[in-house]
Amino acid sequence: MSALLRDAPVGQIIRFVTGGRLYQYPEERPDFQIPAGYSLGRLVEKESELSLAVMTPGPATASTVDEKDNPLEVPINNRLSTAVTAVDHESLASALEGRQISKIMTRPEMEKVVTRADLEAAYTNATRQETIKTQPSRAIVPEKTSDGVVLVDWYTTDDPENPQNWSSDKKRVVILQIYLYTLAVYIGSAMITPSEPYIEARFGISAELASMGLSLYVAGYGIGPLLFSPMSEIPVIGRNPPYMVTLSIFLIISIITAVVDNFPALMVLRFLQGFFGSPILATGGATIGDIFSLLEIPYYLTGWAAFATAGPALGPIISGFSVPRTNWHWSLWEIVWLAAPVYVSLLFLLPETSASNILLRRAKRLRKLTGNAQLQSQSEIDQANISINEIVVSNLWRPLQINVLDPAVLFTSIYTALMYAIFYSFFEVFPFVYGPGSPRPNSPTHEGV
Structure with missing residues (x-):
């Protein structure tokens, strides 16, 4: 438990404040045998x-x-x-x-x-x-x-610092948080749909403009990974900083979104919500790959995809019960209430899972302990040889190149985009068929179900 808290964001903050006197790593303890x-x-x-x-x-x-x-x-x-x-x-x-x-x-x-x-x-x-x-x-x-560089590696085949050697309980804690984080972000996309008729009435706008609250959120979490996903692959950064920084901003923006009473500001904030909630949508699978072997990954990726798919479907159901009985702001407050506990959990219980980052920090501790500057991790060497141009080419241009040159990948991309479009269009067309004033009128509560 102490290792879990030490590697979590709050543990790293405590280590920084105390100069490493609390929550020490093995290399920092007096009884450590090199x-x-x-x-x-x-x-x-x-x-x-x-x-x-x-x-x-x-x-x-x-x-x-x-x-x-x-x-x-x-x-x-x-x-x-x-x-x-x-x-x-x-x-x-x-x-x-x-x-x-x-x-x-x-x-x-x-x-x-x-x-x-x-x-x-x-x-x-x-x-x-x-x-x-x-x-x-x-x-x-x-x-x-x-x-002459000595490559810092795991000490043994069952090194407890290696994420793939963590206990089953520790892995379950991590995977559950990734699932809930994914759910909290995805559920925020369609949760606003029961509020759209009330937004139309409040600001005197058309249904098409009101639907932008959903569209801009989806656009935001589609664009965000282009920036945040490559960032999490930089060894000196790792997985946790992009998660925690962006989720902090996501929570702040969500609170502002819940109280704003201006339509243009609401739309801008909805885009920013999706943008800063996006790292988990691209990097969650990478975190799963960090802690599970190739034989286990498919099972846990299936669970991750299930939470991602269930999020938008559950959003209208949850807010459909509350919005008619309160006001249109209520659906946006529910995003805050769902994301805040996840944030607290990640703060205390989400350890760093990137092996590149873990070994990089181990190499720094060993250099400090031994005075041997030749001790380096492979990720340090790779990172020193990577230029900004290579990062841009690898993460922005390369995916486009693969789509253009490989018909199979291009077909899959187009098919996935079409499925996404159809999936999210359901949340907008249902009110035309089953909403108030439609041929088959239902209350917003029943409509969400």
């Missing part, structure tokens, strides 16, 4: 060398290797232990396998899947990973690059 790979530099530069070491008969210890012939020594602080123990071949091979296992089925690795063979290999590795989880813990030997 893994040999990071403290003594008995690293292997390439996997082929490690494999060769495994096949070579006879144990190898640091004392039998001349220092000048061993360029892989990692400098450490004098306060660290200098004792070197022998490493037998079996444990060395196990460490190599552990390193490989730590890298499979992560989202960055899945992004490298290009061919069908790659995908089949990914599923094979996923099955292997599930088998490994039932076996004893294995140490993971950090890799050293040709320029």
Whole structure:
């Protein structure tokens, strides 16, 4: 529970305020034992060398290797232990396998899947990973690059900091919050529809203009991911900051929207609601991919999609009971009441799930502890080599390029857009058939149902 609170936004705030004295990470505690790979530099530069070491008969210890012939020594602080123990071949091979296992089925690795063979290999590795989880813990030997950088990795195959190794209860807490966050944002889109006849009467506008409250919200959460989704993939940022910052703004805007009594301002605020509520709609699936393996992802993505689909359908039902008995502002207040508890829950119970961000922060702590500037995470290296132009091309131009060049993707995009249009049009056409003054008049309450 303490680790969950430590990694949640409120825990990070407490750590910042106290200078890291509260909610410490293992590397910050006095009793932390630095893994040999990071403290003594008995690293292997390439996997082929490690494999060769495994096949070579006879144990190898640091004392039998001349220092000048061993360029892989990692400098450490004098306060660290200098004792070197022998490493037998079996444990060395196990460490190599552990390193490989730590890298499979992560989202960055899945992004490298290009061919069908790659995908089949990914599923094979996923099955292997599930088998490994039932076996004893294995140490993971950090890799050293040709320029002397030691790549900070998980310490063991069951490292508790790895989101995919979290307990089932911790994963359930995270996935439930993602589902509720998704529901709170999606439900806000159609929740305004029972208020539209009252908005028409209040401002003396047409039904077409009143329907813009729904249209602009949907447009906002369609545009928002173009900005916020790439932001969450930047290792130094991670998942939580875009979630928390935008949800904070979403809540503030929702309160203002609920009290505003000006039609143009109402429409602008509805667009901003959708825009700042959008990160979960694009990044929720990424969070799910962070904590579940490829074999489990489809089940949890189905649940996520169910909450996303149920949101707009439930919105008119909920506000349909309250608006006729109060006023048109009531439907907008209900968005606040639904989103506020979700915000509080995320603040206290949503840990960072991005492995790139977690390892980046671990590398910083290890550098501070050992004084070794060569300790870096792979995400740090990748991030340093990414330009703004590459981010723009990758996240804005590349999707358009794929749609234009791949007919299958283009067809799917057009089909999905058509389904979205039909789905949301139902909320606008129902009043013409079943609303007051229609051929089959019903109360707003029954109309929503």
